[in-house]
Amino acid sequence: MNALFDVAGLGNAIVDVIAKSDDAFLAKHGLAKGAMTLISAEQSDRLYDDMGPAIEISGGSAANTMVGVASLGGRAAYMGRVFADQLGQVFRHDIRAAGVHFDTAAAASGPPTARCLIFVTPDAQRTMQTYLGACVEFGPEDIDAATIEAAQISYLEGYLWDPPRAKEAFRAAMRIARAKGRRVALTLSDAFCVDRHRAEFLELVGSSLDIVFANEAEILSLWQVSNFDEAVRACQTHPGRIWAITRSEKGSVVIGNGLATHVPAERVERIVDTTGAGDLYASGFLHGLSRAQPLVECARLGHICAAEVIGHYGPRPEANLKSLVESRLR
């Protein structure tokens, strides 16, 4: 059966609130630099009160990845829950306007649309504080089976383990995909997220996944090792999986059939804001996989997409990635 979608993503549907910041601000509020931390509505309000002037841009890790796939010319779908409020309208508008199929109904009661306060320091590092809001309303009833069945790859956020019922949605999507012989990809999302859900992530790695995305901190956390080579060897003990492990300016390591290869990063002129780097790497990689490209080419596509998104504020591409890739690979 032909796939109607190249990739279907599931994730927490979030609007990003992005402001320039400095290390003193992070220290004052005790924020863990570079990490994603979950906060309550009250904490979010208090932090926002002290935050500098901000811009609002639709975000959400898997949503960003799907926007990247669409910008590459791929057919992408997304599932995630917003509330029926202005930020929810913004999220819905932006992902659809980017060409991603998105039909999850907005919550009509409960908390407002999720927001992620992002503090970008002069070193371009981003520190994320997320109020999950309406994401806690996302559950298995929101899984559109036909879309999952029609997608070559289903792409799932590790972050979905945080809101109470989203992991059921995740497991439902995984079952549907596997029953149709489709591939399932997981991103480990964040090192602290791995800490919170390590046992379940390891169980998924052992049983149901085809592709795993991680950065260096996340893969070290998953295997609870302190050395990158050790982590790679641990991944190699699961030769049935594809592993794509990003290492910032050092590029990425891809592992398939137990073989590990290093792929260098793209040269970047100016790094402004690293928000979305991992998400857009996944866009390029998944797009390559859906086009049956060799893993090294998938990684290269990932690096080109990541390089675009870190050159400006915000987690979604400003350039048309299809044209960008064509110009880079010419």
Next chain:
Amino acid sequence: MNALFDVAGLGNAIVDVIAKSDDAFLAKHGLAKGAMTLISAEQSDRLYDDMGPAIEISGGSAANTMVGVASLGGRAAYMGRVFADQLGQVFRHDIRAAGVHFDTAAAASGPPTARCLIFVTPDAQRTMQTYLGACVEFGPEDIDAATIEAAQISYLEGYLWDPPRAKEAFRAAMRIARAKGRRVALTLSDAFCVDRHRAEFLELVGSSLDIVFANEAEILSLWQVSNFDEAVRACQTHPGRIWAITRSEKGSVVIGNGLATHVPAERVERIVDTTGAGDLYASGFLHGLSRAQPLVECARLGHICAAEVIGHYGPRPEANLKSLVESRLR
């Protein structure tokens, strides 16, 4: 009496929704390129549906100008009406976080916070479609007399002539300022806005204003002449006013005591989005005036601020303007 504020601004409180666009899109929707057009809620929704992925940034012409004054180290206040919704919270947060005194109560009933859909074409020109929303609730009861009395200069948007009762607020503020011997500045805002309200603007010029800001199209429209030199001569017939007339890359012409001087623009490396150029020119000019600088220096400050804001998306400065000015004038 010492002034507690350097400048108090009055204007339509608006959140900008900014997307890249092209001339074909403007043509398809019959949008007047470079202009500000008022649209209904329904037109706004329709246009938004067809708009590309966007970013949300607080805007509003006089609000942008006040943020610029604050960024220059000046003491700025602002009055304008939002609704008690998420976009209203965004507006309030951003202007306060920028250091501007802002206390106007949010409307609790009536239409939502105003938004301006801004289409930025590859030539960096911006085309604005504004739904005034809660701005129509702004009236003389929102004027904080103590703030106007405490401000050296009150700065008023021509755009305030569009919502029904804002011009009453405008006139009330003007009366309060003049009774205290304070100065009153008006920006003509937009050539079509001048078309809509020419008779009243001319009456203000003849009776109550100290400082008038305009761009070339606006000043031609005010005097209904087709030639820039003619427009300058018409301004010179009002020697009691200060005129600051911007001409894009040609710089600006300042007129005081009937004497006109050309001031060249700042060199700009890359023009991304001209939204806010006039607003930030006014920031620099007003800041200079409040520091009793010569008019040519006021214009130069205006050009430095305008050059910053057109180098990135959005109508508010990303850099600290005080530091920027110090580095430029060193």
